[in-house]
Amino acid sequence: MKTGSITSLSIALSAATAGAFTLSVDPAPLTVNLDNFNDGVDTSAGFNNMTSAGEAAGFASINMNAGAADPQVQFPTPGAAFSSTSHPYFRVNTRGTVGGASQVFPLPAAGSTVVGYATTTAFAESQLAFVNSVPAVAGTGLRIDPLGGGIATVERFDFDYVMLDSVRTIGLGEFDHDGALDGWTLSGNGHIINGGTSAGTSTFSAMTAGNDPVLERGGLNADTNIFNTIELRIAFDPASTSRFEMFWGTDSFPGPAGGQSVRLVDELIRDGNLHTYRFNMSDEAAWDGNLNILRIDPLADADAQAGRSFEIDYIRLLDGNAIIPEPSGALLSILGGFLFFAHRRRS
Numbered sequence: 001m002k003t004g005s006i007t008s009l010s011i012a013l014s015a016a017t018a019g020a021f022t023l024s025v026d027p028a029p030l031t032v033n034l035d036n037f038n039d040g041v042d043t044s045a046g047f048n049n050m051t052s053a054g055e056a057a058g059f060a061s062i063n064m065n066a067g068a069a070d071p072q073v074q075f076p077t078p079g080a081a082f083s084s085t086s087h088p089y090f091r092v093n094t095r096g097t098v099g100g101a102s103q104v105f106p107l108p109a110a111g112s113t114v115v116g117y118a119t120t121t122a123f124a125e126s127q128l129a130f131v132n133s134v135p136a137v138a139g140t141g142l143r144i145d146p147l148g149g150g151i152a153t154v155e156r157f158d159f160d161y162v163m164l165d166s167v168r169t170i171g172l173g174e175f176d177h178d179g180a181l182d183g184w185t186l187s188g189n190g191h192i193i194n195g196g197t198s199a200g201t202s203t204f205s206a207m208t209a210g211n212d213p214v215l216e217r218g219g220l221n222a223d224t225n226i227f228n229t230i231e232l233r234i235a236f237d238p239a240s241t242s243r244f245e246m247f248w249g250t251d252s253f254p255g256p257a258g259g260q261s262v263r264l265v266d267e268l269i270r271d272g273n274l275h276t277y278r279f280n281m282s283d284e285a286a287w288d289g290n291l292n293i294l295r296i297d298p299l300a301d302a303d304a305q306a307g308r309s310f311e312i313d314y315i316r317l318l319d320g321n322a323i324i325p326e327p328s329g330a331l332l333s334i335l336g337g338f339l340f341f342a343h344r345r346r347s
């Protein structure tokens with residue numbers, strides 16, 4: 001990343017702000033929804049040996065007869081046509097009978113664009129990439145052939161979301177169907193209360209009830225050399241004053257551990273609306289090896305015990321090396337407690 005100039009050095013941060021990372025607030029989105037199946041309107045079509053079982057609670061359900069040959073369902077995008085030029089990667093969150101390699105094709109069908117993924121009985125996200133035919137794949141939807149492998153008369157497949165990404169992305173939490181926690185746990189001390197996920201908002205919302213309210217997801221295995229950027233979209237209670245803190249652990253720097261976290265206080269936008277915070281972690285010495293755990297204390301101290309609300313739209317890992325800096329806009333670089341305002345220019 002080229003930095004045109006560093007125009008000021010301001011030590012205006014509270015003592016709680018810490019970490020060595022670069023922060024972008026509300027950068028241009030890198031991901032679009034092909035469909036999140038959250039509006040309850042079933043638009044599935046083009047069946048072969050499958051039938052719709054409806055759309056409700058934030059996902060679309062499709063049935064196939066066991067062993068059916070070449071099962072197919074089509075999901076037209078409700079939005080604009082997409083192109084692999086801008087969005088070469090995509091993610092499918094699905095569950096179904098454990099089967100062979102399910103396949104995905106763009107619509108209208110085009111050659112040599114097939115990708116395969118394995119379905120599991122619990123919702124799980126598959127990260128996929130279009131196999132680009134020159135010059136690119138463009139489409140108005142996807143056709144999915146969810147190959148089953150069970151013995152039930154009817155096998156059912158549920159589709160939570162399909163998202164198209166500009167850079168390689170892992171959805172650590174998209175909170176996109178009713179009750180979804182996407183592998184996150186409300187750990188230990190009970191200081192997160194009234195938590196719940198709604199497909200209507202595609203968010204997890206909750207309140208704090210004490211210091212160090214903990215959201216944690218373990219069992220990760222992501223190469224920090226590639227996935228050096230965390231993106232979080234979150235809303236904070238206007239009445240809150242507390243810091244936000246995020247801890248991590250890798251196979252070479254186990255965590256969560258004190259001193260292995262990023263903290264924000266003054267940088268938080270506390271207007272009750274969702275804002276995007278993108279952290280490039282590549283300056284962190286302990287962002288090394290394979291990431292295996294992430295812990296978020298949304299509002300960690302101060303008035304947390306008074307009961308403050310927060311709402312999370314998503315938590316993602318991004319290939320930050322592939323992110324092209326925006327032509328304008330402010331960037332905050334926080335190194336050892338010093339705040340740099342870097343105004344980036346194309347060069």
Ligand SMILES: [Ca+2]
Binds near residue numbers: 039040041
């Ligand atoms: Ca729908």
Ligand SMILES: [Ca+2]
Binds near residue numbers: 036058059160161177
């Ligand atoms: Ca959904």
Ligand SMILES: [Ca+2]
Binds near residue numbers: 176203314
């Ligand atoms: Ca969401």
